Amino acid sequence: MYQIVAKEDVTPQIHLLEIHAPDVAKKAQAGQFVVIRLDEKGERIPLTIADWNRQKRTVTVVFMEVGKTTRKLANVKAGDSIANFVGPLGRPTRIEKSGTVVCVAGGFAIATIVPIARAMKQAGNRVISIMGFRTKALMFWEDRLRRFSDQLIITTDDGSYGREGVVTVPLKELLEGTQKIDRVIAIGPTVMMKFSSITTLPFGVDTVVSLNPIMVDGTGMCGVCRVTVDGAVKFTCVDGPEFDGHKVDWDELMARQRTYLDEEKRSLEMWQQEQAGG
Amino acid sequence: MAKLDLNRVPMPKQEPEARSENYDEVALGYSDEEALAEANRCIQCKKRPCVQGCPVGVDIPEFIDALRNNDMPEAVRSLKAKNALPGVCGRVCPQETQCEEVCTLAKKGAPMAIGRLERYVADWELNHQNDSNREVAPATGSRIAVVGSGPAGLTAAADLAKRGHQVTIFESLHVAGGVLMYGIPEFRLPKRIVQAEVDYVRSLGVEIKLDSVIGKTLTVDELQEVGYDAVFLGTGAGLPMFLNIPGENLNGVYSANEFLTRINLMKAYLFPEYDTPIKVGKKVAVIGGGNVAMDAARCAVRLGAGEVHIVYRRSRNEMPARLEELENAEEEGLIINLLTNPLRFLGNDQGWVYGMECIEMDLGEPDDSGRRQPMPREGSDFIIDVDTVVVSLGTSPNPLVPSATEGLNTTKRGTVIIDEGTGKTTKAKVWAGGDIVTGAATVISAMGAGKRAAASIDAYLQGK
Ligand SMILES: Cc1cc2nc3c(=O)[nH]c(=O)nc-3n(C[C@H](O)[C@H](O)[C@H](O)COP(=O)(O)OP(=O)(O)OC[C@H]3O[C@@H](n4cnc5c(N)ncnc54)[C@H](O)[C@@H]3O)c2cc1C
Ligand SMILES: Cc1cc2nc3c(=O)[nH]c(=O)nc-3n(C[C@H](O)[C@H](O)[C@H](O)COP(=O)(O)OP(=O)(O)OC[C@H]3O[C@@H](n4cnc5c(N)ncnc54)[C@H](O)[C@@H]3O)c2cc1C
Numbered sequence: 194m195y196q197i198v199a200k201e202d203v204t205p206q207i208h209l210l211e212i213h214a215p216d217v218a219k220k221a222q223a224g225q226f227v228v229i230r231l232d233e234k235g236e237r238i239p240l241t242i243a244d245w246n247r248q249k250r251t252v253t254v255v256f257m258e259v260g261k262t263t264r265k266l267a268n269v270k271a272g273d274s275i276a277n278f279v280g281p282l283g284r285p286t287r288i289e290k291s292g293t294v295v296c297v298a299g300g301f302a303i304a305t306i307v308p309i310a311r312a313m314k315q316a317g318n319r320v321i322s323i324m325g326f327r328t329k330a331l332m333f334w335e336d337r338l339r340r341f342s343d344q345l346i347i348t349t350d351d352g353s354y355g356r357e358g359v360v361t362v363p364l365k366e367l368l369e370g371t372q373k374i375d376r377v378i379a380i381g382p383t384v385m386m387k388f389s390s391i392t393t394l395p396f397g398v399d400t401v402v403s404l405n406p407i408m409v410d411g412t413g414m415c416g417v418c419r420v421t422v423d424g425a426v427k428f429t430c431v432d433g434p435e436f437d438g439h440k441v442d443w444d445e446l447m448a449r450q451r452t453y454l455d456e457e458k459r460s461l462e463m464w465q466q467e468q469a470g471g
Numbered sequence: 472m473a474k475l476d477l478n479r480v481p482m483p484k485q486e487p488e489a490r491s492e493n494y495d496e497v498a499l500g501y502s503d504e505e506a507l508a509e510a511n512r513c514i515q516c517k518k519r520p521c522v523q524g525c526p527v528g529v530d531i532p533e534f535i536d537a538l539r540n541n542d543m544p545e546a547v548r549s550l551k552a553k554n555a556l557p558g559v560c561g562r563v564c565p566q567e568t569q570c571e572e573v574c575t576l577a578k579k580g581a582p583m584a585i586g587r588l589e590r591y592v593a594d595w596e597l598n599h600q601n602d603s604n605r606e607v608a609p610a611t612g613s614r615i616a617v618v619g620s621g622p623a624g625l626t627a628a629a630d631l632a633k634r635g636h637q638v639t640i641f642e643s644l645h646v647a648g649g650v651l652m653y654g655i656p657e658f659r660l661p662k663r664i665v666q667a668e669v670d671y672v673r674s675l676g677v678e679i680k681l682d683s684v685i686g687k688t689l690t691v692d693e694l695q696e697v698g699y700d701a702v703f704l705g706t707g708a709g710l711p712m713f714l715n716i717p718g719e720n721l722n723g724v725y726s727a728n729e730f731l732t733r734i735n736l737m738k739a740y741l742f743p744e745y746d747t748p749i750k751v752g753k754k755v756a757v758i759g760g761g762n763v764a765m766d767a768a769r770c771a772v773r774l775g776a777g778e779v780h781i782v783y784r785r786s787r788n789e790m791p792a793r794l795e796e797l798e799n800a801e802e803e804g805l806i807i808n809l810l811t812n813p814l815r816f817l818g819n820d821q822g823w824v825y826g827m828e829c830i831e832m833d834l835g836e837p838d839d840s841g842r843r844q845p846m847p848r849e850g851s852d853f854i855i856d857v858d859t860v861v862v863s864l865g866t867s868p869n870p871l872v873p874s875a876t877e878g879l880n881t882t883k884r885g886t887v888i889i890d891e892g893t894g895k896t897t898k899a900k901v902w903a904g905g906d907i908v909t910g911a912a913t914v915i916s917a918m919g920a921g922k923r924a925a926a927s928i929d930a931y932l933q934g935k
């Protein structure tokens with residue numbers, strides 16, 4: 194069992210858990226993920242490592258409520274325990290001095306991009322960050338990302354904060370501008386990563402994305418996380434999760450993410466009825 | 472039932488109509504009377520050929536004799552002295568090519584039903600909470616790390632613990648048991664049997680650390696640095712192979728590993744009580760002809776698929792599946808398409824598979840494996856409608872541990888190279904055995920490898 198040391202509601206739908214997991218805390222690096230399972234009947238779900246504290250031997254994850262497991266996880270309190278917590282999985286982000294790096298993040302992935310921006314900054318890069326949200330109420334961690342960014346741009350779809358529009362607009366402006374951009378790291382919902390990659394393609398700028406297909410084991414055993422990159426089949430959990438965004442077969446990935454839509458809906462509805470009843 | 476020799480006491484089974492709708496065990500086990508009648512057939516051969524046929528050397532005549540003398544604790548003790556997982560082996564060992572093949576009575580047409588008796592003794596123990604064989608030698612102070620909790624790792628751990636060493640198993644999944652838990656379905660091997668045998672290994676003082684992916688959470692070098700005197704690698708052959716044909720990533724196309732893991736490990740057959748879903752359509756094609764394909768197909772039947780096909784590119788003679796499993800599967804209504812090879816999968820605009828283009832095959836000259844090589848018959852392509860496909864072409868060792876372990880050499884197939892006599896790898900103080908060395912094989916051969924490595928590790932530790 195793994196104990197929850199702290200819980201924070203970052204926004205009404207996005208939550209942070211700091212979990213006591215000494216082995217994972219010792220090894221965690223930016224860009225890696227864990228697989229968790231709440232209880233005996235639970236599903237195994239992957240979550241990116243948002244932070245770690247080697248002294249306290251804890252690992253932090255930030256997640257958004259989307260289905261049954263993430264909603265159940267949102268009910269967990271400090272002091273409670275979850276059944277399984279395994280990691281760190283996947284390859285860490287390639288951290289090197291490339292010059293100017295643009296970190297683009299959408300929604301819950303702000304939490305994922307913070308340790309990457311931090312590592313990029315520490316490696317001596319100039320870091321420009323772009324964070325995008327649907328609306329101001331869903332925004333979080335502006336201060337944290339700003340700490341590791343030489344420049345920070347915020348967008349909201351409805352214009353309630355920062356610039357109105359999606360992240361690809363300022364991204365394109367940066368690419369067209371005078372400063373040389375050496376690398377782009379885009380993490381967030383699949384469509385956002387797809388369009389960020391399409392935006393950078395004509396400029397030939399190295400673009401890294403972190404894919405989130407459905408997973409089960411997270412160790413290369415089941416193959417459900419397979420994606421096509423540059424015409425070859427890769428297992429996201431062991432070969433990724435980061436890949437060259439210009440080479441990912443996005444439409445295939447998006448179709449595969451929809452595999453269990455009906456079942457997920459049914460599972461969530463049944464759980465909600467149970468909650469309401471009991 | 473004409474195929475079963477009447478001289479052997481038959482094993483009662485659930486009827487096909489009933490069992491294809493439930494997940495309960497198909498073979499029901501002997502009653503006391505049946506077990507005694509079968510045990511009484513053994514002629515207690517002086518030369519004990521049956522023992523030679525068993526990769527772990529179970530003292531077969533002795534345990535059978537104890538059984539018929541109604542000394543069940545002794546039967547258990549005798550069996551467990553050599554085999555830490557008798558309830559598993561009694562159910563899934565391919566006995567017909569091992570102990571039973573060389574049984575003296577086989578020459579007379581009907582070998583002893585050794586596996587069934589083994590199962591009977593193991594089940595008796597489970598129901599009688601016997602603890603006659605927990606003898607452990609005095610502590611030696613040596614620490615051993617076993618990586619992987621499949622049959623190879625469990626056996627190595629049990630043998631080493633019995634010799635007084637302190638053993639920790641590191642397992643990446645959330646339960647111990649390896650393929651016994653995630654691969655072989657409940658209706659052939661109930662998970663409570665596996666867990667009872669895992670608990671037995673624990674009761675010998677073995678610690679099992681779950682959620683520990685070696686190569687990620689900890690590396691083999693780190694295990695050595697923190698003071699493990701020896702490491703045994705039993706990580707199996709868990710990497711699924713694919714056909715590498717167009718459309719293989721369509722929705723509805725599973726690897727056998729994913730399909731079986733969802734069902735067995737995650738209990739998707741109990742969805743939505745359990746959270747992990749599985750989607751099985753009306754017409755399922757399982758590609759491959761081995762035991763794994765049979766298991767996947769029989770799971771699909773139980774999940775309510777209207778029609779389940781096995782698609783295999785050679786003929787029935789070359790099928791690697793056990794005859795008994797093939798018969799069980801056919802009784803449950805499976806349709807077998809032989810000499811058929813898929814060329815590509817067809818998908819709709821939502822990315823779901825709806826069909827499979829296949830070609831008919833002819834058998835040509837024998838290949839390296841001695842099996843006749845299938846050759847496509849020009850112009851014979853046709854399309855089968857399917858909405859679910861399970862690709863079951865076999866597995867190879869997962870490269871996670873070898874790629875993170877300097878000095879551990881592997882073959883081109885990805886299997887770890889060992890010294891045949893001892894199980895020693897090319898890396899100092901590291902042994903390996905089971906599917907990681909042989910590629911996908913059997914439970915009992917993995918156990919034999921675990922035993923061999925345990926003996927070698929013990930000799931090494933004593934010589935230190
Ligand atoms: C490497 C990786 C890192 C991730 N990191 C984070 C993170 O840091 N924070 C976060 O909020 N989410 C993250 N996700 C997504 C997260 O795993 C899913 O939101 C979660 O599994 C949904 O579970 P559920 O039961 O609540 O929803 P479900 O009802 O199961 O599904 C709702 C939605 O989530 C998707 N989904 C379902 N199961 C999975 C699965 N096993 N893996 C991925 N997506 C799935 C479905 O396509 C669907 O759109 C990550 C995914 C991957 C692969
Ligand atoms: C569906 C199916 C049906 C089968 N039916 C039969 C049958 O009827 N009879 C028979 O004799 N054989 C059968 N087999 C084959 C048999 O199950 C295997 O040969 C046997 O389990 C191999 O044992 P093992 O200990 O080498 O590996 P496994 O059983 O594969 O166990 C390896 C363990 O190591 C763990 N592991 C892997 N990597 C790591 C890591 N990096 N760190 C930590 N842990 C790790 C895995 O999670 C797993 O638990 C079947 C196989 C399958 C898939």
Ligand code: SF4
Nearest residue numbers: 525529560564569570
């Ligand atoms: S373990 Fe397998 S091979 Fe050995 S005696 Fe038992 S059934 Fe036969």
Ligand code: SF4
Nearest residue numbers: 513514516521574575
């Ligand atoms: S060979 Fe057959 S008959 Fe002879 S001792 Fe062994 S089991 Fe009994």
Ligand code: FES
Nearest residue numbers: 411413415416430
């Ligand atoms: S999640 Fe199973 S192989 Fe990647």
